Each structure stands twice: as structure tokens, then as C-alpha cells.
Amino acid sequence: MTIVQGVLLYAALLWKLYQLARAPRDRPLRMVTLCLGCAAVAYPIGLAGGNMTQPDAGPMPLMVAHWVLLLVMVYALICFFLFSVLEPAAAQRRARWQLLPLAAVLSALALAAVSTPSGSPPADYPVGTVAMFYLAVDLYLVYGLGSAFGWTRRYARGAEPRLARGLVLTSTGLALMVLGASLLVLVVAAFWAGGTVPGPVSPAVSFTVLPGILLFIVGVSYPGAATRLAALRVWWQHLRTYHQLNPLWTLFNGAFPEDSLSRMPVRRWRDLLSLRGVHRRYYRRAIECRDGLVRISPYLPAGAGASTETLAPRLRAALRAYRDGEAVPRRANPVALPAADGLDADVGELVTLAEALRAN
Template identity: 60%
Template sequence: MTAAQGALLYAALLWKLYQLVRAPRDVPLRMVTLCLACAAAAFPFGIAAGNVVQPDTGPMPLTYAQYALLALVVYMLVCFFLFAEGTSPRAVSAARRQGAVVVAALVVMTAAALTVPLDLPPEEYPAGNVAVFYLAANAYLGFGLASAFVGARRYARGAQPRLARGLLLASAGMVLMVLGTAVLLVVNGATWAGATVPAALFPAVTFTLLPGILLFIVGVSYPGVATRLAAARVWLQHLRMYHRLAPLWRELNAAFPEDALHRVPGPAWRDALNPFAMNRRYYRRVIECRDGLVRLSPYLPGDEPATDPVELAHRLRAALRSRAEGRAVRPRAVALAVPMSDALEDDVRELAALSRALRTA
């Protein structure tokens, strides 16, 4: 689970950095990117400190760096929901109050960490100092996560469905993390009081904090990933229809090369390797097919245009021959392969059916 957490964390950070480069003035996006950046910075400190179960600890400098960064993670998360609807004076004031709380927690953590003799091995650290350090850290983490949960549920009520689902997952993760920090506070308090900590509490921490972190990362990443998957489905659909229109487009382009929308193409290999060019090529091919059919329709034999794709394909063959011979049979253009509705998808399906029939005609 730790490996999965790290993989998801750094993947989410890279994605948010990419989005931030494209929208550097987006304050909520800046907050969530800073949140993930602090979490990514804290992750290796936790690994180096051994990720030991509290109330034990690893080397204090590493543990302090990890928890100080985690406190900033939670603060940035709270700020994200505060500024999600704009940087109003009320949101700025709330962010300052939340900042005062995290500063107070960091002061207590720093004081507790500085009073730990670093020449001692971690297992010989004074139990009281370690307990105070973790009490301050976990108290703020629990408070901040609870505040972020309230902000997430409030923001989700007016969000789009895709974002609302992501916030639901992130909220579930925050609930688990709040439960985990609550258990840790009990452990810290028992350690400070010199009481024996029940062994059953430690698995409870493991099976609330780690799944909670994973759920939170998945929830934060879900809206962007879902958007990219939807765009990928559209891209694949355009790719299929682009190739299905090829037989019709080749015939019409050969007959009317002057109607090509891209008169001066770049290197073919660069256009073929550019995945973002597919949508452009798809729409261009649809338009060129429609323009070509309009140009070819005066040469179409018969009194009425055919509606069956196979029959129309045979007439198009005859029209291409008439056009090559310069014999127009109609005084004006007529509509061919007309769809039942004005939707672009229906129009493309009619063209694709005609293209398939033309290939075998």
C-alpha cells in the first residue's frame, strides 16, 4: 500500500503541475498543487524515518520534516476549499485563521523536537517529548482534515457530477484519515500518561490511514483522469470514422483537389505522430467530403437522389465519369446522403455508410 500510495501521489503531482502550467492564475489549482507537492516532499522523509508505528519514532530530524510537511499538506487542502469559489475577503480571513492554527501546531512541534537529545538513538528518546510532538502534530492533522471534509462536502453540492464524484472519494479518504489520527491521539495520550497502549489500536491505525490516503489521492485525481479518458474515447471514435471515410474522401479529393482545406501540409510523419492532430484531420475530412458531394451532385444521374447507400454509391461512380467527361446532368447542386437529424454524428454516419458502399461498388 505504501508503494501504491507513492506511485499515485507522484502521478497526481505531475498531472497537477501540467494543469498549473496551463492555468497559472487558478488559485484553487495552485493550492491543490502545493498540497500534493508538500505530500510528495514528505513521502521520502517518512520512508527514511522508517514509517514506524507511533508512539515509537524514527530519527527526530526526519520525523519532524515529515510531519511539518504533512501539516502544510493539510493547510493547503483547507485553503483549496476556502478559495474554490473565489478569493473573497471572507475566504482570506478564514485562511488566516487556519494559518494561525497550523503555525501554533508547528511551534509546539518544533519546541518538542528541539528538546530531544539527538545524540540518543530513537528508541531512547524521552517518551514525554515524543508524545507532545505527536500530540501537536496529530491534533492539527485531525482538525485540519475535519475542516477540509466540511469544505469538500459544501463544495460538492454545487459541483459538476464528475467533480462531485471525485470529492466524494476524497471525502471518504479524509474520514478515514480523521479516524486514524483520532486513534493516534489516544495512543499519544496513553504514552504521555505512562499507560499501556492496547495492541489492537496499531492495526486500526494502519487500516484507516493508508486506505484513507489512497482514497484521497484517487479522489483528487479522478476529475482530471475521467476527463482525459472521455477525451480518449472521442479521439478513438474520430480515428475510426476518419479511416471509414477514406474511400469516399479519396474519390472526391481526386476529383476536386482544389477544395482541400489544408493546401500546404507539413511533414506527413509529424502529422501522423501528433495525437492532437486527429480531431482536426477528422473534422477537415468530414467537411471536404460534404463539399465534394455538393460539387459532384450536378453530375449525378437519375431524377431523384438515391437514399440507399449502395444505390447512391453506384450513381456516384457514374457521376465521377460524367464529371471527367464534362457532362453535367443537373442545373444545380442537390443534397446527398442527408441524415435524419442535424447532429454531426448522424451526418458522419451517413457519410461513413456511403463510403463503405462506395468501396465495394
């Protein structure tokens, strides 16, 4: 789970950095990126310290660096919700107040670091110093993650469905982390008092904190990832439809080359393999196909638009009549009209006609 946590963490950070590059003035996005960035930097430090688990101590410099980053991560998470829910002035004011408990905990960590004998191995650190260090950390985690959980539930009530699902995952992860941090307070307090804790407590910490971290990472990444996935589905649909329209478009492009919206000819192999500008090419092809049908419709018998399948052979005959210069009325006929309104319905009718042409 530690490896999965690292993979998800760095993937989420890269995604947020990409979003931040596109919207650098978005304060909530800055905060969630800072949150993930601190966690990403703390991750290898924790591994370098032997993946320190409470109440065992690691090298004090690594402990301080690791937990300072994680505490700043929690502060950034609180600020993310403040800037997401409140007005900018009120959010800034609340963010400043939130610095007070963070500063108190950081002072406690500095005091613990100073009181640790220099050059001593972690096993020789005073029990009181290690316990004070971890208690300060855990109490702030309970406070900060609990505050973030409350803001998450409040924010989720008014969010749109996709964001709300991500916030539900995030809040579930936060709830598990709060529970794990609360159990750690008991573990460290018992360690300080020289007592022992029940056997199931330590496994319970692992089975709450680690899944909580994973759910939190997935939750903060879900809305953006779901949006990109939906965009990818639309992109794929447009690419597929673009190529499905090819038989119809080829017919009209040969008859009416002057109606082409692109003045740059494209090689066939490049057109087949190109993945760029898909939406633009899709709309162009749909418009050119519809324009071609309007231009050729006077050559089609009245009522030819009633059946798209029977229109395919008549369409080729109409194009031959056009090339032969036969005189026809100027009035256009309705051809391949969709049963419903909207671009999707219109393109669907054009695709049906293109498939009929291919089969014919």
C-alpha cells in the same frame, strides 16, 4: 500499500503540475498542487526515517521535517476549499486565520525538537517529548482533515457530476484519515500515561489511514483524469472516423482537388501514422466529403440520396460523367442526408457511404 501510495502520489503530482503550468493563476489549483507537493517531499523523508509509526520515534530532524511538510499539506488542503468556495477576499481572510492553529502546532514541534537531547538515539528520547510531539500533530490532523471533510461535503453538493464523484472519493478518504488520526490520539495518550491500548486499535489505524490516503489521492485526481479520458475517447473516435472516410475523400479529392482545405500534400504513410492535429484533419475531411457530394449531386438521379448503399455505384458513374464533361442542370440534389441534425449524424452518413464504396 505504501508503494501504491507513492506511485499514485507522484502520478497525481505530475498531473497537477501539468495543469498548473497551463493555468498558473488558478489559486485552488495552486493549493492542491502545494498539498500534493508537500506530501511528495515528505514521502521519502518518512522512508528515510524508517517509515516512522506512532508512537515510536525516529530521528528528530527527520520527524520534524516529515511532519512539518504534512501539516503544511493539511493547511494547503484547507486553503484549496476556501479558495474554491469563497470569494477571494473572504478566502484570503479565512486562510490567514487558519495560520494560527498551524503556527501553534509548529511551535509545539519546535519545542519538542529543542527539548530532545542532542545526539541521543530515538529509543532514548523522553516519553513526554515524543508524546507531546505526536499529540500536537494528531490533534491538528483531526482538526485540519475534519475541516477539509466538511468543506468537501459542502462543495460536492453544488458540483457538476464528474467533480462531485471525485469529491465523494476525497471526502471518504478524509473521513478515514480523521478516524485514523483520532485513534492515534488515543494511542499516543495511552503511551504517555504508560498504559496500553486494545490490540485491534493499531491495525485499525493502518486500515483507516492508508486506504484514506489512497482514496484522497484518487479523489483529487479523478475529475481531471476523467476529463482527459473523455477527451481521449473523442480523439480516438475522430482518428478512426478520419480513416473510415478515406475511400469517399480519395474519390472527391481526385475529382475536385481545388476544394481541398489543405494546400500541403501529405504522403500516404505519414497520413496513416500521424497522431497530431487529429481534430483538425477530421473536420477538414468531413467538410471536403460533404462539399464533394454537393458538387457531384447534379449528376446523380433524383432520389439517389434515399439509400446510401445504392448510392455508391451511382457515385462512380456520376464522377465519370463529370470527367466526360456531360451537361447537367445546375441544381443540386439532396444526397446522403442524415436522419438527425448535427455534425455527428452527418459524418455518420458519410462514413456509411464510404464503407459502401469500400465494399463496392
